[in-house]
Amino acid sequence: MKQAIVILHGMGEQIPMTTLNSFVQAVWTKDKTLVDAQKPDPNTGKTRSGNVSWAKPDDRNSSTELRRITTERDNAGNYTDFYEYYWAHMMQGTTWEHVSTWIRDLLLRNPTTQVPKRVFHAWVMLWIIALAVIVFTLWGLWPKAEAPRPWVAWVSALLGMAVSAFASAVLIKRFGDVARYVKALPPNVAKRHAIRQAGVDLLARLIDSKDYERIVVVAHSLGTIIAYDILAQLYTRYNTEGGVGPQPQRDALEKMIRDGMDAGYLDMDAYQAQQARALAEAQAQDAPWIVSDFVTMGSPLTHAEFMMAESHDDLRARQRDRLLPTCPPTLEYDGTTKMRHFTYSNERDRKPGDCRTPHHAALFAYTRWTNLYSDERAIVTGDLISGPLREAFGLKGDAGAISGIRDIGVLPALNADGGVAEGHRRPFFSHNDYWALDKGTETGSVPVPHHIAELRRALRLVE
Structure with missing residues (x-):
């Protein structure tokens, strides 16, 4: 055979x-x-x-x-x-816009009827990460009365690079495939x-x-x-x-x-x-x-x-x-x-x-x-x-x-x-x-x- x-x-x-x-x-x-x-x-x-x-x-x-x-x-x-x-x-050609649209669709769901129990904890974690990114971004944009301490600036820069690298290497290059394939937009x-x-x-x-x-x-x-x-x-x-x-x-x-x-x-x-x-x-x-x-x-x-x-x-x-x-x-x-x-x-x-x-x-x-x-x-x-x-x-x-x-x-x-x-x-x-x-x-x-x-x-x- x-x-x-x-x-x-x-x-x-x-x-x-x-x-x-x-x-x-x-x-x-x-x-x-x-x-x-x-x-x-x-x-x-x-x-x-x-x-x-x-x-x-x-x-x-x-x-x-x-x-x-x-x-x-x-x-x-x-x-x-x-x-x-x-x-x-x-x-190829996946952008942050493709990924963010998919993430918003996942986040903005009724947790009692549209989020399976098996992934509820992961859904909550996704919300925590999203909120942390939002808070960090707003804090960075908020006007300061005086220049931040050097160590604060360094930590902020490192966090910003980490978020950027995560978005590029994981969200766009990996989960971007999922975002584009599963949604018939x-x-x-x-x-x-x-x-x-x-x-x-x-x-x-x-x-x-x-x-x-x-x-x-x-x-x-x-x-x-x-x-x-x-x-x-x-x-x-x-x-x-x-x-x-x-x-x-x-x-x-x-x-x-x-x-x-x-x-x-x-x-x-x-x-x-x-x-x-x-x-x-x-x-x-x-x-x-x-x-x-x-x-x-x-x-x-x-x-x-x-x-x-x-x-x-x-x-x-x-x-x-x-x-x-x-x-x-x-x-x-x-x-x-x-x-x-x-x-x-x-x-x-x-x-x-x-x-x-x-x-x-x-x-x-x-x-x-x-x-x-x-x-x-x-x-x-x-x-x-x-x-x-x-x-x-x-x-x-x-x-x-x-x-x-x-x-x-x-x-x-x-x-x-x-x-x-x-x-x-x-x-x-x-x-x-x-x-x-x-x-x-x-x-x-x-x-x-x-x-x-x-x-x-x-x-x-x-x-």
Whole structure:
């Protein structure tokens, strides 16, 4: 089998191939389970130091700065091609005006209805910082009866430089990407469209090439929101193709979702296994969709009601309207079958046994979603940007929300009750550590750090 892994980087002034090279090291080169260590290195014929890969130009990525990293064959007979979808160059030109507009939008919200509990403490901290900047600025502009003491002038100058550096290096160059992408204001619309369209085009070229049996989309930080949007747009191109006969695996998947909504619970292992069976069934009937997995790391999608909508109710309304796909997908009632489905019949004279077509927001009927997050405490430990996605993108039913997203707490590993697993501790600012081989409290005590093992498991390279 030949498969493709496409990774999207996060916010900030990223350098082409930097994310991809370090990611390949973590999930391919250093994974001793993928290739027999006794096989000689294909480059030297001598003892190998790791799994081998090569960087090749590939015009499907539409950039001479990027390369496709292709691997040797693994123990299961698979070849893997790694691609980076690089978008940072399309987000240049961010100004303080873009950022300040977004910050004002975040600050001027009703804290009881429009600020989720998980980020309330961060929202309060943002207010404190904003007020401190305002007070400091006004104090500096206020006329003085006499010249300030030299040490006061020096401290004021240093504080002014620190605020300026923070605004430039962090707010504009990093969070400026978030500010411009998540808000559909007129100055941002063209860039949002360009970023999404280029990603859709890349994945469409990979699908249409027929070179791959399977594609996995992996994303970090802001890249997870971009990847989610890209997949939602891409799926509408392919959801009506294929499907020419009975689909018992799809029927079983729909029944599993209906039963889960009635019970208020969905078994994750069973759901993802049934997704795979339904996708294989659809592909056997010539459906071209081959994006089998979506893996998110450090995702701000956990704050979707804060960043992508006006409130929790507004987020749910957008999901009901199928603007934002849920996992499992939104169901609709069919008057012919008297049941809820994520599919519909195209037949004029409808009957229960008709061949059915998935609706345009049924992406996560066939694509499994795994989310790695780092539990945060006191802002400085873990990853405030990340979190579980169950509540934000699960499917709301009468018995509560059910989720088909596999949320996995890493850095640190978490117990079933949400507590820190024995032998682990909360790291400081872990947002950029999801594929770092030298991170994790268990590093050195076990062959593979917990977060790396979970990432490799989510990719399913040897599935």
